Amino acid sequence: MAKPAxxxxxPALLDHIGIALWQAALSWxxxxxxxxxxxxxxxxxxxxxxxxxxIGPKGLRQSVLAARMAITKQAAQQFIDxxxxxGLVTRLPDPLDARGKIVVLTDQGKVLKSRANTVKLAxxxxxxxxxxxxxxxxxxxxxxxxxxxx
Numbered sequence: 001m002a003k004p005a006x007x008x009x010x011p012a013l014l015d016h017i018g019i020a021l022w023q024a025a026l027s028w029x030x031x032x033x034x035x036x037x038x039x040x041x042x043x044x045x046x047x048x049x050x051x052x053x054x055i056g057p058k059g060l061r062q063s064v065l066a067a068r069m070a071i072t073k074q075a076a077q078q079f080i081d082x083x084x085x086x087g088l089v090t091r092l093p094d095p096l097d098a099r100g101k102i103v104v105l106t107d108q109g110k111v112l113k114s115r116a117n118t119v120k121l122a123x124x125x126x127x128x129x130x131x132x133x134x135x136x137x138x139x140x141x142x143x144x145x146x147x148x149x150x
């Protein structure tokens with residue numbers, strides 16, 4: 001009996017932690033977006049909504065947003081344009097660079113982020129029930145260590 005040929009050009013995919021992390025993140029994001037859409041925020045069906053997670057109380061420069069999201073400056077500008085058209089963000093002059101703009105949340109954007117936080121806490125509560133508090137806390141601690149190592 002002949003041995004099956006080994007395809008060295010296309011090695012078998014290995015199950016690894018990267019895949020598990022990616023799948024868990026996709027699952028979380030999908031659930032979060034669905035819950036936000038169900039609550040009347042259709043922007044969460046759009047890629048532009050991902051930018052909201054990076055805009056803190058003081059705002060940030062468009063180039064910083066692009067870097068943090070690992071997207072082009074042009075894509076970041078399209079996301080900001082979309083969020084601005086919905087009244088969720090605005091651009092203000094950068095006090096440190098006359099040519100630059102700072103992207104900040106509008107009052108409407110702040111309300112949206114507050115409601116998003118409520119949904120995030122609900123998902124976390126479900127995860128705590130699923131994993132148990134001790135395992136959930138260990139997972140959160142481990143993820144914080146990994147994120148800080150970047």
